[in-house]
Amino acid sequence: xxxxxxxxxxxxxxxxxxxxxxxxxxxxxxxxxxxxxxxxxxxxxxxxxxxxxxxxxxxxxxxxxxxxxxxxxxxxxxxxxxxxxxxxxxxxxxxxxxxxxxxxxxxxxxxxxxxxxxxxxxxxxxxxxxxxxxxxxxxxxxxxxxxxxxxxxxxxxxxxxxxxxxxxxxxxxxxxxxxxxxxxxxxxxxxxxxxxxxxxxxxxxxxxxxxxxxxxxxxxxxxxxxxxxxxxxxxxxxxxxxxxxxxxxxxxxxxxxxxxxxxxxxxxxx
Amino acid sequence: xxxxxxxxxxxxxxxxxxxxxxxxxxxxxxxxxxxxxxxxxxxxxxxxxxxxxxxxxxxxxxxxxxxxxxxxxxxxxxxxxxxxxxxxxxxxxxxxxxxxxxxxxxxxxxxxxxxxxxxxxxxxxxxxxxxxxxxxxxxxxxxxxxxxxxxxxxxxxxxxxxxxxxxxxxxxxxxxxxxx
Numbered sequence: 398x399x400x401x402x403x404x405x406x407x408x409x410x411x412x413x414x415x416x417x418x419x420x421x422x423x424x425x426x427x428x429x430x431x432x433x434x435x436x437x438x439x440x441x442x443x444x445x446x447x448x449x450x451x452x453x454x455x456x457x458x459x460x461x462x463x464x465x466x467x468x469x470x471x472x473x474x475x476x477x478x479x480x481x482x483x484x485x486x487x488x489x490x491x492x493x494x495x496x497x498x499x500x501x502x503x504x505x506x507x508x509x510x511x512x513x514x515x516x517x518x519x520x521x522x523x524x525x526x527x528x529x530x531x532x533x534x535x536x537x538x539x540x541x542x543x544x545x546x547x548x549x550x551x552x553x554x555x556x557x558x559x560x561x562x563x564x565x566x567x568x569x570x571x572x573x574x575x576x577x578x579x580x581x582x583x584x585x586x587x588x589x590x591x592x593x594x595x596x597x598x599x600x601x602x603x604x605x606x607x608x609x610x611x612x613x614x615x616x617x618x619x620x621x622x623x624x625x626x627x628x629x630x631x632x633x634x635x636x637x638x639x640x641x642x643x644x645x646x647x648x649x650x651x652x653x654x655x656x657x658x659x660x661x662x663x664x665x666x667x
Numbered sequence: 668x669x670x671x672x673x674x675x676x677x678x679x680x681x682x683x684x685x686x687x688x689x690x691x692x693x694x695x696x697x698x699x700x701x702x703x704x705x706x707x708x709x710x711x712x713x714x715x716x717x718x719x720x721x722x723x724x725x726x727x728x729x730x731x732x733x734x735x736x737x738x739x740x741x742x743x744x745x746x747x748x749x750x751x752x753x754x755x756x757x758x759x760x761x762x763x764x765x766x767x768x769x770x771x772x773x774x775x776x777x778x779x780x781x782x783x784x785x786x787x788x789x790x791x792x793x794x795x796x797x798x799x800x801x802x803x804x805x806x807x808x809x810x811x812x813x814x815x816x817x818x819x820x821x822x823x824x825x826x827x828x829x830x831x832x833x834x835x836x837x838x839x840x841x842x843x844x845x846x847x
Contacts, residue, residue, distance in 0.1 A: 407753060410723050414745055417731065421741045430735045437683075437736070441691035448695030455697055517694045517701070518738060519790070528694075531738060559738055566738045657697060 427562070434563050438533045442513035446660050449514075453658055507626065509547070509663040510538050515564065520572055527572040527596035530555065532662060535563040539666050545618065545625035547663045548654045553577070553618060553629040554662065565664075569656055570631060571596050579631055580619035581648070585609060588619050591631060591650060599632055599650040606646055610637050616650050624667055675724070682728035685709055690736045702813035704782065706733065708821050710748055711755060711778045715771055716829060719756050726752055740793050747789060751781045768826050775822045779815040783807065 420426045512534040520527045534540055546555045546567050555575060559566040568575035572593040579601055581587040587608040594600040601616065614634040620627025632650040639646035685705055693703050706729050714722035730745035737744065755778050763770045787802050 406719055406723050407749070410727065410749060413727065414742060414749070417745075418742045433732075433735055437687060440687060441736075444687065444691040445695045448692045452695060452697040452700075455700070514695075516691045516736070529738070561738075564738075 431562050434561075438513075438515065438563070441515040442533055445514050445516060449658065449660050508539075508666045510534050510540060510666055511661060511663050512538075512565075514660055514662065518566070520568065520574075527569070527593065529558070529572065530567045530569060530659070530662075532565050532567060532664075533563070534664065535565050536560045537562050540565050540664055541624075543624045544667075545629060545665045547629065547665065548659060549661050549663070550654070551630070552653045553625070553631055554652075554654055554656065554659060556625065557664065567662070569593065569596075570599055571652060571656065577625065577631065578619045578621040578623060579616050580627075581608075581610060581634070582615040582617060583608075583610060588621070591616065594649065598635070599652060600647055601650060602647040603645045604647060606639065606641075606644065608646070610634060610639075610646070610648050612637070614648075616648075626665065626667060629665075678721075678724060679728045682725060683732050686729055686732035686736065690733065699813040699817075702810050703817045703821070704779075704814055705821075706744075706748070707751070707778055707782055707814075708775070708818055708825070710752060711771075711775050711818075711822070712825050712829075714752060714755055714759065715766065715774060716833075719752070722752050722756070723749075739790070743786075743789060743793070747782060747786045750785050751778050754778075754781045768823065771822055771826050772819055775818045776815055779818045780811065783811040783814065 417426070421430075512532040514530050515533050516531045517528040518531055520529050540557055540560050542557055542560060544557045545553050546557065548554045553570065555567045555569040555572075556577065557565050558568045558575075570577060570591065570593060573595070575593045577591045579589055579591045581589075581601075585608045587604055587610065589601045589604050591599045591601045599616075604610065612634055616631040616634065618625050618627055618629040618631060630653060632652045634648045635651040636649040637646060638649065689704070689706050693705065694701055696703070709729070710722060710725055713725050726745065726748045730742075730748050733744035734741050755774050758777060759770075759774060763773065784802070787807060
């Protein structure tokens with residue numbers, strides 16, 4: 398009988414690991430992996446929803462103080478809005494545009510694949526704590542890299558960056574490196590590229606100084622250079638960074654959805 | 668033989684359950700809560716109480732499941748956990764003389780720090796040296812702190828539960844009659 402010495406354990410482990418990686422790379426373990434993922438997917442989706450629910454409850458509790466401050470701020474804002482009655486019409490117009498965006502999928506007859514979020518995982522490319530999302534639909538469901546991902550209310554939240562047979566990885570639009578071709582709904586129809594900013598907001602850079610950007614301008618996808626159609630809402634301009642001695646200006650965009658509450662998403666397949 | 672196969676099957680199922688919990692449930696938690704690393708806690712716990720063979724088996728099953736679920740390169744979790752277990756094992760064998768709660772805490776801390784560093788280095792190297800090197804970011808140190816605190820908290824809980832159930836590690840004192 399062969400007795401395994403403790404010192405040899407790591408050697409045996411290394412050999413088994415090497416063999417496992419080799420079998421994975423040549424695809425020999427793929428059927429087993431796919432079967433396991435298929436069995437695990439429903440459970441993963443449910444567990445993620447439970448965890449996300451806990452997260453929302455925790456977040457609400459934590460934000461209680463912040464909400465009280467927000468109420469004070471909103472009271473002042475209401476007073477300000479009463480004075481500026483004329484702006485209401487503009488807001489109403491914007492609301493109409495947003496509602497049109499929400500009906501975008503049905504109006505344009507895009508095929509949408511609905512997917513559950515299974516997990517979040519550290520992003521490859523950044524070290525600021527941004528995390529990508531893993532969904533339970535993959536290549537087998539018609540997904541491919543660069544497709545746009547919508548929240549349940551029709552706002553674009555990210556794009557597909559990696560696909561497996563039955564799962565996919567999605568970068569959120571607030572993650573640095575997750576870029577979208579975008580356009581502002583202003584007079585100039587300013588075009589540019591949005592990029593995630595610290596996992597919190599979105600930044601649209603390299604906008605010529607001559608273009609006029611206003612706060613609360615709606616930012617939509619421009620439909621240029623990719624599989625993401627034009628007209629999907631990205632967010633609203635919350636800040637404009639413009640220096641007179643600079644060639645370019647940039648806009649900070651506030652996303653319209655809370656990414657922590659996402660549990661179901663739709664992927665647009667053109 | 669059948670008993671061994673049964674034990675292996677039970678271990679594999681437990682590892683699958685822990686991997687699903689880690690991958691889907693804990694990853695959805697907000698802020699510091701998603702730094703709970705139950706795989707690492709279980710690995711140190713098994714190494715400390717049941718020895719290196721059981722720990723290696725755990726790493727093989729748990730690491731494989733995590734690698735199948737995850738989008739990191741295949742063998743990432745296996746490599747990180749194996750390296751951490753090697754470091755922890757060497758320290759347990761050569762430096763620590765008893766199996767007390769303090770020894771367990773020390774091992775957990777070392778495991779947490781090693782895990783943080785090894786995973787960042789591997790991610791940096793396998794992203795083609797193109798991603799941000801997380802060791803230089805504040806987020807890395809914050810998450811290391813949270814992970815270590817969670818590890819210590821859960822380690823204390825596990826240790827006390829196990830000691831009270833197993834009665835193997837309860838302290839005893841030799842008393843000489845007539846001497847106070």
